[in-house]
Amino acid sequence: MTRDQLRHIFIEELMSIAPDIDLDGVPDTADLRDAVDLDSMDIMNLLIALHQRLGVDIPEADAIKLTTLGGAVAYLAERSSAT
Amino acid sequence: MTKHPIIHQAPSPDRQPNVEDYPALCARFRWADAQAELDGLPGGKLNIAHEAVDRHVLHGAGDKTAIRWIAKDGTVRPISYAELKTQSDRFATLLHQLGVERGERVFSLLGRVPELYAAVLGTLKAGAVYSPLFPAFGPEPVKARMQIGACRVLLTTETFYKRKIVPIRQELPALRHVLIVGPISEALPDDVHSFDALMAQATDGPGIVATAPEDPALLHFTSGTTGKPKGAIHVHQAVLAHHISGKLALDLHPDDIVWCTADPGWVTGTSYGIIAPLTNQTTMIVDEAEFDAARWYQILQDQKVSVWYSAPTAIRMLMRAGAELASKYDLSALRFLASVGEPLNAEAVLWSQDVFGRAFHDNWWQTETGAIMLANYATGDIKPGSMGRPLPGITAGIVERLPDGGVREITAPDTPGELALRSGWPSMFRGYLDEAERYRKCFADGWYLTEDLASRDADGYYWFVGRADDMIKSAGHFIGPFEVESALVEHPAVAEAAAIGVPDDRAGEIVKAFVTLHRGYTASDDLEKEIMAHARKTLGPAVAPRIIAIAESLPKTRSGKIMRRLLKARELGLPEGDTSTLEAFA
Numbered sequence: 319m320t321r322d323q324l325r326h327i328f329i330e331e332l333m334s335i336a337p338d339i340d341l342d343g344v345p346d347t348a349d350l351r352d353a354v355d356l357d358s359m360d361i362m363n364l365l366i367a368l369h370q371r372l373g374v375d376i377p378e379a380d381a382i383k384l385t386t387l388g389g390a391v392a393y394l395a396e397r398s399s400a401t
Numbered sequence: 402m403t404k405h406p407i408i409h410q411a412p413s414p415d416r417q418p419n420v421e422d423y424p425a426l427c428a429r430f431r432w433a434d435a436q437a438e439l440d441g442l443p444g445g446k447l448n449i450a451h452e453a454v455d456r457h458v459l460h461g462a463g464d465k466t467a468i469r470w471i472a473k474d475g476t477v478r479p480i481s482y483a484e485l486k487t488q489s490d491r492f493a494t495l496l497h498q499l500g501v502e503r504g505e506r507v508f509s510l511l512g513r514v515p516e517l518y519a520a521v522l523g524t525l526k527a528g529a530v531y532s533p534l535f536p537a538f539g540p541e542p543v544k545a546r547m548q549i550g551a552c553r554v555l556l557t558t559e560t561f562y563k564r565k566i567v568p569i570r571q572e573l574p575a576l577r578h579v580l581i582v583g584p585i586s587e588a589l590p591d592d593v594h595s596f597d598a599l600m601a602q603a604t605d606g607p608g609i610v611a612t613a614p615e616d617p618a619l620l621h622f623t624s625g626t627t628g629k630p631k632g633a634i635h636v637h638q639a640v641l642a643h644h645i646s647g648k649l650a651l652d653l654h655p656d657d658i659v660w661c662t663a664d665p666g667w668v669t670g671t672s673y674g675i676i677a678p679l680t681n682q683t684t685m686i687v688d689e690a691e692f693d694a695a696r697w698y699q700i701l702q703d704q705k706v707s708v709w710y711s712a713p714t715a716i717r718m719l720m721r722a723g724a725e726l727a728s729k730y731d732l733s734a735l736r737f738l739a740s741v742g743e744p745l746n747a748e749a750v751l752w753s754q755d756v757f758g759r760a761f762h763d764n765w766w767q768t769e770t771g772a773i774m775l776a777n778y779a780t781g782d783i784k785p786g787s788m789g790r791p792l793p794g795i796t797a798g799i800v801e802r803l804p805d806g807g808v809r810e811i812t813a814p815d816t817p818g819e820l821a822l823r824s825g826w827p828s829m830f831r832g833y834l835d836e837a838e839r840y841r842k843c844f845a846d847g848w849y850l851t852e853d854l855a856s857r858d859a860d861g862y863y864w865f866v867g868r869a870d871d872m873i874k875s876a877g878h879f880i881g882p883f884e885v886e887s888a889l890v891e892h893p894a895v896a897e898a899a900a901i902g903v904p905d906d907r908a909g910e911i912v913k914a915f916v917t918l919h920r921g922y923t924a925s926d927d928l929e930k931e932i933m934a935h936a937r938k939t940l941g942p943a944v945a946p947r948i949i950a951i952a953e954s955l956p957k958t959r960s961g962k963i964m965r966r967l968l969k970a971r972e973l974g975l976p977e978g979d980t981s982t983l984e985a986f987a
Contacts (some may be wrong), residue, residue, distance in 0.1 A: 337934035342593040349473075355937065359876065359911070359943055378718065379723065
């Protein structure tokens with residue numbers, strides 16, 4: 319899967335959990351919990367949704383890696399190539 | 402009663418616990434004697450900030466680190482008691498210069514930054530009343546609380562100001578000044594000031610206000626099943642219970658490094674994330690970042706945390722992150738672990754005993770009680786799954802409400818009833834702001850009625866059974882179904898709404914809402930998402946439902962009241978009980 323596809327999927331799952339947020343102008347490096355109204359539970363639900371959608375194993379201790387758009391795509395790319 | 406093994410605690414070889422002999426201490430404890438542990442101010446006056454900070458400086462401990470603040474990037478900044486005194490003095494002066502009068506309310510909508518601590522203590526020094534708001538609240542919960550509390554001054558950041566205050570600014574007539582902590586990127590209205598700029602000018606103030614013990618100090622909001630949020634008023638005298646409970650229930654000693662992980666936006670984050678660790682002259686850890694298992698273990702290790710007060714949601718998330726992660730860190734400095742927010746399941750207590758070699762000590766209290774009321778102590782037995790026993794100085798009981806408005810105490814062991822406390826302890830709330838009737842209804846026959854159902858075993862340990870009402874408890878915090886439903890029905894498509902708590906592995910419960918649609922709207926995934934977006938925008942992620950289900954109809958009583966309990970029973974697959982008062986479904 320390409321990074322663009324992973325990015326698309328990440329945003330789709332994120333918008334399904336938090337349809338209120340606007341990612342326009344949010345930099346890839348910004349912590350989503352600061353840049354938009356997301357809390358830790360949202361991130362945890364996102365982790366579960368991505369695990370189901372992509373079939374990759376994401377340990378809960380890695381939740382922190384999903385808190386930026388750029389970091390999440392890199393992490394998912396690494397995890398999906400490993401499996 | 403317990404199916405789980407009791408943990409018999411061995412006396413610590415190198416440390417005298419503050420509670421050595423629980424029954425003996427209970428027998429001799431008097432609040433009037435305990436008052437001697439505080440310094441007070443001349444003429445019988447009392448101020449929380451004086452007990453928390455100034456007195457330690459007067460006693461020569463000014464150089465001691467009061468707060469070790471850990472920034473998101475990991476930088477550690479120590480703040481001494483002397484510095485905290487200077488900064489809080491300045492904030493009191495700043496409020497004075499802004500014309501804030503005694504008893505007026507100062508709110509914060511802020512993350513865990515050093516400025517917050519100076520501001521809370523400075524507010525108390527100025528004789529004003531401090532009220533925290535949780536940063537994950539959306540504009541509606543923020544507005545309701547600021548309106549009820551007639552907020553005069555708000556402390557926040559530019560981001561929160563723009564996102565949560567600007568949309569409601571016109572509806573906050575009492576608000577005079579907004580203080581922005583951190584950078585300001587663009588010109589803001591005249592009543593919006595830079596915190597740093599005003600602090601720099603606030604030298605030479607009038608000093609601490611000699612407040613009376615019964616003067617209001619703190620205003621903590623809690624949600625109700627119906628109606629608006631309630632503002633529970635606490636007075637300066639509460640500091641006696643903060644101090645003593647910190648000492649007895651959390652075993653605080655002056656050489657402790659204390660980490661209370663609760664956000665200061667809630668009562669725990671104020672009573673035990675600010676006041677009690679400071680009155681006990683400990684060093685407290687404040688971490689700016691949100692939960693992350695590895696980061697937490699790193700902090701426990703590097704900061705040599707000795708007393709750790711956390712919550713079931715966080716503990717369950719640590720459990721899921723695995724024991725292997727914990728084993729990579731040296732956690733040998735940990736001496737006492739405690740948990741609050743909702744009952745800590747026995748499995749989590751036993752897990753902590755396995756993984757840390759120390760068990761979490763569950764304790765119980767509420768916004769209204771102001772301080773810990775029931776606890777498992779550093780000595781004696783921990784019964785995993787139990788909330789523990791009453792604090793010395795606190796009389797707890799299990800009661801049954803009677804039709805005449807009175808109560809009857811249930812003395813037989815293991816018999817469920819309502820948990821009640823003999824009224825009159827120092828941190829008991831003194832009222833709900835502007836709601837005398839709601840306050841009065843909390844008491845009967847000299848008992849404060851908690852609305853928590855519990856039982857007491859033959860050894861005097863209390864066990865949580867459930868709630869007497871429809872309140873939802875998510876991640877340890879009460880969410881009022883009415884507040885959620887009120888926001889949902891503001892969406893043009895929503896006719897009726899009902900919010901309930903459904904079980905969740907991490908948060909205990911999460912909010913699920915059922916909605917019915919107005920004529921002309923058709924249920925669809927897109928509409929569900931649109932309603933979800935509306936709810937999150939108005940309520941914020943901490944309060945908004947995590948699940949929304951569009952229903953054909955909602956079950957109601959003959960009088961038209963939506964039966965949340967029935968929805969919940971169905972959701973959980975439980976017997977639906979007596980449905981004779983149900984109206985036929987529309």
